[in-house]
Structures are given as structure tokens and as C-alpha cells.
Amino acid sequence: MLPNILLFVFDALRRDHLVDAVMPRTDAVAKQGIRYLSAYTDVGVTDLSASMMIYGINVLGLGCDAPQFSSLPERLGDNYSSLAVLASGLLCNPTAAQLWTTFDTIWKCTDDTGEPYRYRPYLYPEKALGAFRELIWQQPQPWFAYFHVFPVHDPYRGDDGEYVEIDPSHPGLNAERYQQYCTWADTFYAPLLEEHVASGGLLVVTSDHGEALGNNGRFGHGEPRLWTLPSVREIPLAVVGPGIEPIEEETPISNAEVPRLICQSLGLHFEPILDMQPKRYPVGNLPPDGKR
Ligand SMILES: [Zn+2]
Numbered sequence: 001m002l003p004n005i006l007l008f009v010f011d012a013l014r015r016d017h018l019v020d021a022v023m024p025r026t027d028a029v030a031k032q033g034i035r036y037l038s039a040y041t042d043v044g045v046t047d048l049s050a051s052m053m054i055y056g057i058n059v060l061g062l063g064c065d066a067p068q069f070s071s072l073p074e075r076l077g078d079n080y081s082s083l084a085v086l087a088s089g090l091l092c093n094p095t096a097a098q099l100w101t102t103f104d105t106i107w108k109c110t111d112d113t114g115e116p117y118r119y120r121p122y123l124y125p126e127k128a129l130g131a132f133r134e135l136i137w138q139q140p141q142p143w144f145a146y147f148h149v150f151p152v153h154d155p156y157r158g159d160d161g162e163y164v165e166i167d168p169s170h171p172g173l174n175a176e177r178y179q180q181y182c183t184w185a186d187t188f189y190a191p192l193l194e195e196h197v198a199s200g201g202l203l204v205v206t207s208d209h210g211e212a213l214g215n216n217g218r219f220g221h222g223e224p225r226l227w228t229l230p231s232v233r234e235i236p237l238a239v240v241g242p243g244i245e246p247i248e249e250e251t252p253i254s255n256a257e258v259p260r261l262i263c264q265s266l267g268l269h270f271e272p273i274l275d276m277q278p279k280r281y282p283v284g285n286l287p288p289d290g291k292r
Helices: 024-030 046-055 072-079 096-100 121-138 171-198 255-265
Strands: 005-010 034-036 081-086 105-108 143-149 202-207 212-215 218-220 237-240 247-249
Touching: 005 046, 005 171, 005 255, 024 171, 024 202, 024 237, 046 072, 046 096, 046 143, 046 255, 072 081, 072 143, 072 255, 081 121, 105 121, 121 143, 121 171, 171 202, 171 212, 202 255, 237 255
Parallel strands: 005 143, 005 202, 034 247, 081 105, 081 143
Antiparallel strands: 034 237, 202 237, 212 218
């Protein structure tokens, strides 16, 4: 019996924040499987990074049509139905639309509000989680689900539930709010991850990129000049599921390897598309990141 697969992506979650002190429940789930302590992404932009995880290659950055390559749903073949729940407006734009063409079912955060993601972030965690729970019941078993959630991307959610923009004049405050938001996201989403693993599912939990919180005086992640910062490139990555022993893996691994990790966890043959080694910024040779 093939397990259901959940590829769960916290948008903009730094690797150094998926730890017990900040996100204890998600960290505890991750510790049940293989934790990649040196996982990274090559890009600080949501849709490009998502293409790495779905196609194993940066199809948007290459200017390629995604259908030229095999997506994760295609690699899983007829064994699996596929669902994408996209709670980030950044994944709902026309450019990113080609990423989801091979999924059976897609839910997007802008479907019913029609508003840009930035203006109604408070709606999406609840809406997306509700949609996910409803849709997986409708999916033929087994299913593969790509679930991309907007927390912990800015604007950051404060303790009072209000969302606040990054304030470059107060780097310490940004870092504090970001951390609080991570803890909130942990409380909100960890039950889903725990349930999925407890039911015998295969879980990959990760992020699409990190976030500069004043590192070298910089904030955010999207500008290409930020993509050399470890705070932006370093991502959490863990694979948890049936038959997988808890282990820490130090070897650097790109999120373009996510399709391989999933296929190999299932014992499926995996045919790589290209050499995955990063060319421009080898991971062992990153420039300094300043204050962490
Ligand atoms: Zn993102």
C-alpha cells in the first residue's frame, strides 16, 4: 500500500527557525525522520523555488515550458492522484500557473477573494487549511499533495493577530516578530503534520527560501542580490514516513532534489534530468552573512 504524500512548504521559513525553541511541534515531527541539516535553495523567489521542488529544476528561471520536464505528479504516475493547495498569491500568478498544469486538483488563495495576497493574509491560513482538509477527502487514494502556506512570509503576524510590514529602521523588532510568527505557524499547522505522519503518510516539510532579517543590513529574500546570503538560501528539509529512521544528514542538498527524495522514499525509480550541483554559488563557499 503506497502512503499518501504531503509536501508541506512554509513560505520564507529560515532553517535556523525550525528548531525546538521556536517551532517545537514541527521540530518534533521533523526529528522523527531524516533531517537535512545543510539543505539550501538556489533562488529566493517563491515560484522559482517551487519549480525546483515540483520539477527538480528551475523551469521558470530557464525560460522553459514546464511540460518539457517531468513534474512530481508525472513521476508518481498513475499510482497517485495529485493536489496543489497554494496559499500564496505568488504561486497564483500567470507565470507560475504552468507549474501546476499536471496536478489533478488545484486550490488557490485568490479563487474566492479576487484580491492580491498582501491585503488579506489573515484569511489564508484558515481558508487554505480548511480547503486542504476538505479536498484530501475527495482525492482518490493514495494522494500526493503540495501544500504551500503563506506564514511565515511577511507581513508578519503579531501576537494581537494584526499583520505588520517589515520595518528596516527596527531590525530587532522584525526578527522578534518573525520569530513570533514562526511560533504561531507551528501551533497552527503542526497538528496537520502530526496527523499525517501518525496515519502512515510520507511527509516532506521544508521552505522555499529563508529571510534576511537585517543580515548585512538587508531584509527580505526576493532580490537576486540577496540570494547569496545564507539566511536566504538555507532552508529546513526533513523527510518523515514509514520505514524511515530518525537521522541527521549533514551533506548539502538542494531543494531541486525533493522529487528524488520522494520517489526514492517510495522505492520508485528516479531518472534525474540534469546535474543538480550548484554552479554559481557552491554551498561550501558562501559569502559571510553578517549578524545571524
Ligand atoms: Zn516564498
